[in-house]
Amino acid sequence: MNKVLEQMKNEFNRAVLSREIIPEDMEIEVDGLSAGRRKVRVDESNDVGDSNSFTKLLANSRTSQKVNKNKDTKDQKLIVKRSSRRRSIGNKSILQSAIARKERSFSDCNKSPKKASRQIKSKVDEKKNVAEINEPVLNSVDDSNVNRKRLKLVEQSFSCQKENGLRRSLRMISSEKEEAQKCLSDEELVKDYLEQYSLYRETSKLCCCLETKNIYSELDSKFCSAIDSFDEKLIGCSRLVELKPLPMYRSSTRIPFGVFCETHIQRLRKHNCCPSCGFFCTQGEFLQCKFKHYFHKDCSIQMEDKALCPHCGDFTNNEVVKIKVHSLKPPVFLPVQMPYHPSAKMTFEKTPLKSEKRIEDDEDSGTSSTSNIQEVGLIKCDKVDIMDLINGDSFNDIIKFLQTGRIDIRAKLAEFNDATLLHLAVLKGNLRMVQFLTNLQADLESMDNEQSTPLMLAVTENRNDILKYLLASGAQLIAKGTDGMTVLHLAAKCGNLEACRSIVSASFSIPNYVNYQDDGGWTPLVWACEHGHIDIVKYLISKGADIDLRDVEYNVALHWAAFGGHSDIVELLLRNNCNINILNVHGDTPLHICAREEKYDTVVTLLSRNANVFIINRNNETPLDCVSNEGMCYDAIASYIKKQRTYVNKKPKFIISNDISRGREKNPIQCYNDVDEEEEPRNYHYIKQNCVSSDNVRIDLKVSTVRSCSCEDRCSSLDCNCAQMSVKCWYDKDGKLLSEFNYYDPPLIFECNDMCGCNAILCRNRVVQKPPNPRFELFRTASKGWGVRALTPIAKGSFVCEYVGEILTDTEADHREDDSYLFDLDNKETESFCIDAKFYGNFARFINHSCEPNLNPIKIFIEHHDLRFPKIALFAKKDIAITEELSFDYGDKYSKQSIGEILEKYQITNEVC
Numbered sequence: 001m002n003k004v005l006e007q008m009k010n011e012f013n014r015a016v017l018s019r020e021i022i023p024e025d026m027e028i029e030v031d032g033l034s035a036g037r038r039k040v041r042v043d044e045s046n047d048v049g050d051s052n053s054f055t056k057l058l059a060n061s062r063t064s065q066k067v068n069k070n071k072d073t074k075d076q077k078l079i080v081k082r083s084s085r086r087r088s089i090g091n092k093s094i095l096q097s098a099i100a101r102k103e104r105s106f107s108d109c110n111k112s113p114k115k116a117s118r119q120i121k122s123k124v125d126e127k128k129n130v131a132e133i134n135e136p137v138l139n140s141v142d143d144s145n146v147n148r149k150r151l152k153l154v155e156q157s158f159s160c161q162k163e164n165g166l167r168r169s170l171r172m173i174s175s176e177k178e179e180a181q182k183c184l185s186d187e188e189l190v191k192d193y194l195e196q197y198s199l200y201r202e203t204s205k206l207c208c209c210l211e212t213k214n215i216y217s218e219l220d221s222k223f224c225s226a227i228d229s230f231d232e233k234l235i236g237c238s239r240l241v242e243l244k245p246l247p248m249y250r251s252s253t254r255i256p257f258g259v260f261c262e263t264h265i266q267r268l269r270k271h272n273c274c275p276s277c278g279f280f281c282t283q284g285e286f287l288q289c290k291f292k293h294y295f296h297k298d299c300s301i302q303m304e305d306k307a308l309c310p311h312c313g314d315f316t317n318n319e320v321v322k323i324k325v326h327s328l329k330p331p332v333f334l335p336v337q338m339p340y341h342p343s344a345k346m347t348f349e350k351t352p353l354k355s356e357k358r359i360e361d362d363e364d365s366g367t368s369s370t371s372n373i374q375e376v377g378l379i380k381c382d383k384v385d386i387m388d389l390i391n392g393d394s395f396n397d398i399i400k401f402l403q404t405g406r407i408d409i410r411a412k413l414a415e416f417n418d419a420t421l422l423h424l425a426v427l428k429g430n431l432r433m434v435q436f437l438t439n440l441q442a443d444l445e446s447m448d449n450e451q452s453t454p455l456m457l458a459v460t461e462n463r464n465d466i467l468k469y470l471l472a473s474g475a476q477l478i479a480k481g482t483d484g485m486t487v488l489h490l491a492a493k494c495g496n497l498e499a500c501r502s503i504v505s506a507s508f509s510i511p512n513y514v515n516y517q518d519d520g521g522w523t524p525l526v527w528a529c530e531h532g533h534i535d536i537v538k539y540l541i542s543k544g545a546d547i548d549l550r551d552v553e554y555n556v557a558l559h560w561a562a563f564g565g566h567s568d569i570v571e572l573l574l575r576n577n578c579n580i581n582i583l584n585v586h587g588d589t590p591l592h593i594c595a596r597e598e599k600y601d602t603v604v605t606l607l608s609r610n611a612n613v614f615i616i617n618r619n620n621e622t623p624l625d626c627v628s629n630e631g632m633c634y635d636a637i638a639s640y641i642k643k644q645r646t647y648v649n650k651k652p653k654f655i656i657s658n659d660i661s662r663g664r665e666k667n668p669i670q671c672y673n674d675v676d677e678e679e680e681p682r683n684y685h686y687i688k689q690n691c692v693s694s695d696n697v698r699i700d701l702k703v704s705t706v707r708s709c710s711c712e713d714r715c716s717s718l719d720c721n722c723a724q725m726s727v728k729c730w731y732d733k734d735g736k737l738l739s740e741f742n743y744y745d746p747p748l749i750f751e752c753n754d755m756c757g758c759n760a761i762l763c764r765n766r767v768v769q770k771p772p773n774p775r776f777e778l779f780r781t782a783s784k785g786w787g788v789r790a791l792t793p794i795a796k797g798s799f800v801c802e803y804v805g806e807i808l809t810d811t812e813a814d815h816r817e818d819d820s821y822l823f824d825l826d827n828k829e830t831e832s833f834c835i836d837a838k839f840y841g842n843f844a845r846f847i848n849h850s851c852e853p854n855l856n857p858i859k860i861f862i863e864h865h866d867l868r869f870p871k872i873a874l875f876a877k878k879d880i881a882i883t884e885e886l887s888f889d890y891g892d893k894y895s896k897q898s899i900g901e902i903l904e905k906y907q908i909t910n911e912v913c
């Protein structure tokens with residue numbers, strides 16, 4: 001071997017000194033393309049020697065070619081680094097070396113942001129590269145373009161479509177052959193190429209990708225030790241290889257031997273494995289020489305300005321290739337079907353995980369978990385304590401442990417509450433172990449018996465560094481654990497603000513993630529409110545958390561903040577416009593709830609904000625009824641009520657007027673306001689019948705124009721002249737419209753009048769002229785000003801009230817500033833008139849618009865038959881319940897769309913329908 005080495009050195013020195021062009025017959029074999037006549041082989045055991053000669057080789061080549069000193073020093077550093085790495089390998093077993101290499105890579109991955117950032121391409125760069133693709137390949141023959149990098153998108157499908165992949169790559173190789181031949185036809189280039197090549201052609205064949213050594217592993221079965229560089233990550237293969245004997249491979253003499261699975265052997269043969277670092281070029285951007293050898297950008301051999309392929313030494317046409325792996329088996333998150341759904345609970349004790357408890361117990365009692373494991377037969381021969389493994393940093397031990405084949409990396413450990421190794425590593429806060437296991441494709445979504453994923457454990461155990469790592473590794477955010485809680489629920493509940501931030505920013509692609517509700521309908525905000533984490537409450541609100549979302553019992557976040565007695569959060573929510581008197585399904589306000597929980601501070605906060613102390617819940621309790629008779633909460637509420645009563649005695653309750661009609665209506669109409677400080681409206685004259693203030697309104701009241709009847713019966717037959725004018729008598733015996741009455745296209749109704757000979761008491765055709773009995777109340781609405789509600793139930797078809805006001809011509813109405821109270825009498829045949837209730841009107845002027853109204857306006861004629869001036873009678877088009885607000889459809893002008901447009905125009909957010 002020494003002889004060969006000596007010979008190589010001499011030949012190399014000669015070549016350098018003489019700078020002679022190597023004759024063609026001295027070409028070495030590269031990828032079997034152009035078989036050289038002489039092959040130089042270096043003994044694998046000659047690591048150190050090889051290293052030295054390689055070092056010298058590069059150093060000499062630089063000296064001989066008078067490269068500038070700075071560059072020399074830089075390259076020297078690179079060389080020293082490589083040499084030292086090889087030396088360290090010398091003292092270790094192959095397996096240890098492989099593990100050491102993995103460890104180094106993992107720590108490099110984490111420690112070296114430089115590497116990561118280099119791999120992230122800016123859009124500008126990408127554009128540039130894409131533009132370069134379009135240039136013809138042959139341009140690169142020009143010497144100045146020799147090292148020009150091109151971006152070539154290569155999509156490869158490894159392992160899943162072996163045959164296709166093979167065929168495709170063969171096609172590519174043959175095209176590369178042609179290209180290479182074209183390139184070689186350039187005399188200058190060939191000269192230069194061979195000159196450079198000669199520098200080390202004798203010292204090394206460079207890569208060993210095609211070599212087969214008769215070196216075998218002692219073990220019967222082993223996991224594939226190939227490592228794939230996958231974008232910024234390194235991923236271990238760990239497929240089980242069960243060949244006998246178990247051959248070992250490596251991509252260069254600088255790399256320790258390893259056992260490879262079938263896929264990786266094939267890829268090694270195709271020069272997919274980088275000889276400089278030993279990692280497979282699997283996904284990301286790599287360099288590819290013209291013979292289709294792959295290597296990392298940092299792994300080329302630098303000589304002069306040239307980057308040489310570490311497989312063959314070619315430098316004439318290195319291209320940047322982007323490889324994307326298409327797997328037929330994309331990772332799929334499968335929702336876990338729970339065998340049993342526990343009822344949603346509001347609070348849960350901070351009980352340690354069973355697994356953790358067991359570990360602690362074991363530690364306390366001095367018993368080892370190993371015995372448990374041995375019992376279930378997971379491992380016997382290794383006598384390895386799983387927790388020791390997880391606690392330690394010895395990846396070697398873990399590897400050994402996995403090699404026993406008694407446990408899979410994704411296996412659930414029955415004795416640890418079905419946790420996986422990854423769960424345990426998270427539980428113990430061992431980030432390096434988590435990284436190691438993740439890179440070995442540990443299952444990120446596996447759930448233990450408590451339905452916790454490793455990500456959830458990272459949150460609840462406050463392992464935020466691990467959380468970030470798992471998020472970056474693609475752990476799912478939508479997984480739901482116990483009670484349907486996501487990791488964000490858990491983070492909000494635990495008060496882990498940093499975790500909340502990481503999770504929310506990782507959830508950018510999940511719509512409305514921040515408002516996900518768990519099985520109880522609780523959002524992360526609710527959990528933070530209940531547990532008093534005001535910083536998280538603020539953060540979540542700033543990220544779009546909805547404070548009004550109701551849970552399954554109609555509680556909102558304010559109820560839960562009150563339940564927890566967190567007055568600062570209560571204050572915060574109220575400042576964010578939460579309704580202080582909001583009711584849940586039990587009729588409880590937040591005040592009821594905190595009174596029941598005896599949360600004094602919160603009770604005081606709510607009282608100071610004028611919470612309603614008189615609201616009665618479904619148990620007939622006011623907030624005062626919810627507290628015990630002794631105690632601070634009782635005193636606070638009782639004294640507040642006393643103060644209110646003094647006020648209430650002066651102005652009983654919230655009724656601010658006993659009768660807005662001032663005795664004009666049969667039943668008084670009270671005015672009620674519990675919304676704001678607005679007083680009873682007094683800016684109009686209460687009238688009971690339409691009035692006229694305009695000279696242009698002349699109603700034809702001539703008796704001769706009025707038709708009348710002389711019915712002896714109750715005017716219910718078609719013999720009644722008045723009924724005939726209405727097509728028929730539309731009223732039933734109770735004075736309600738018949739069921740067949742068409743509310744959508746109602747007929748004109750002519751009631752019997754003073755000219756009729758019928759009995760006014762018995763006559764059925766007199767309804768609107770007989771004042772109705774229902775009781776009404778004028779009340780202050782939350783968003784529509786005043787409104788009217790029924791205080792007695794009203795049956796469908798009943799006459800409710802007349803819309804009374806001042807009769808105006810259309811032209812006059814158009815000149816009125818405020819059109820809010822105008823009712824169009826809509827007479828198409830003659831001049832049109834309106835009723836304006838702005839200055840003169842009855843309580844009907846306060847009835848609001850609705851697109852789904854309970855009233856319908858109908859034109860009625862009684863004492864005159866002048867069709868231009870009908871009465872507008874409002875009938876119930878459906879049954880109306882007590883306290884239900886009265887409404888009718890204001891028509892086209894007040895359609896949902898036009899009101900919406902108006903409100904939008906003035907940027908008013910008001911209720912419309």
Ligand SMILES: C[S@@+](CC[C@H](N)C(=O)[O-])C[C@H]1O[C@@H](n2cnc3c(N)ncnc32)[C@H](O)[C@@H]1O
Binds near residue numbers: 786787820845848849
């Ligand atoms: C005839 S008044 C009704 C009584 C009025 N709410 C008040 O306070 O005096 C009509 C006016 O009430 C308001 N209004 C009526 N229905 C509404 C609705 N559904 N949503 C919002 N505002 C409404 C509008 O300002 C409209 O111009």
